[in-house]
Amino acid sequence: MTDADADAVMAIYADGIATGQATFQDQAGDWSAFSAGKLATPRIVACDADGGILGFAVLSPTSTRPVYKGVCEVSVYVSGAARGRGVGNLLMQRLVMESEAMGIWLLTASIFPENPASLILHTTHGFRCVGRHRGPARMTYGPMAGRWRDTLRLERRSTVAGV
Template sequence: MTKLRPMTPTDAPAVLAIYAEGIATGHATFESAAPDWVHFDEGKLAAPRLVSLDGEGGVTGWAALSPVSSRCVYGGVGEVSVYVAEAARGKGLGRILLQALVDGSEAEGLWTLTAGIFAENTASIRMHEQCGFERLGVRCGLGKMGHGPMAGRWRDVVQMERRSTVVGID
């Protein structure tokens, strides 16, 4: 059984290490390096922020939301980030984290979650679909990759969205 709990500042080294592992794949983000904790923390909503733990209490993954805009009208919209440690991938942990993030976002009053996923990352696209996200379209050649196996190539990003069925939209 996977144990989840809220992310705390003491998780920073593990969270940033897992983020760096994801970055190294070249299929997770345009970012080329994990930020320091201060910048990571400033770029995420206060809640929900989750970590998954192994049987010994070690962090195996994390999930958090970033604001999509500073404008108040977008206060109920968050952009999803889910990262799983290399050693824990392929076991369904990402889906567990994402579903818990969805549930936590609704408890916080968010009505829309967004995700931008590299088109080649079919496992992540499938995971988001399993958690109620729909494909909105593809942003072709959104950015030029600066690192990893696709360095120098323009990347297509699949835009996905999940509208809450719990938090009402009038």
Template structure:
């Protein structure tokens, strides 16, 4: 199993490369290209940001959180993003990384994590379900693909949520 550790700016190239691999599937994001590191960094919460690192030191996957809203009432709610390197998929790395992110998010006082996953990304939906996320429903025709094998097609997004059992339970 990989080592799960905090993401640093030294991981930027590997993180953006793995993001590109996800983009290339056509089922991970509406984004056509990964942002540069400064833009990526600016849109995420400072903590937690995690990477899964293999024995040889290579980054095998990453997980980060973005604020759900700037309104204070949503201060404990974040949207998660998780990507696993193509060569590392199907090895349990995603589950280890996502569960570590859940634990780290609770340590930061977050009580709800949400995820928007393209309907066709069944592996990601199963991963989230295995980590305690509930499928709330589908946001139908939420966006039109601008690239890839589904270019020009409207996409449905599975909306999933995990409510902490230790933070915000009172």
């Protein structure tokens, strides 16, 4: 993923937001703010045969404290047109591989319980549920606007990095 991919990445992110099942975030915002909150690498895009971006995967640091440098939160988004075609699986596989090569030992995710596709994707790649946050935030948009929503906390401990 490079700055040249910004428009496509932000459109896919906005598409994910519009589902009401991906994030509490109510709008994609701009590329600069989005990019600033992510690690410089790995940043992965999946493309079709014509180079069109089908999805992306990035990591966000969970803390600025040096002791937590190997702990990151996962974001995997797939365009609506490409969902159900294995794109998320390929992105997650590559993200796990590259994160371990960088020495990241713990990947985390916060997922709405009503998002079975994301739960399946994560558990397929070794994530396990470690808890449930009861209503950490209120939805501000979509069919669940105004409701406090739970999130499931998942994590994947590397057997390669940080052992």
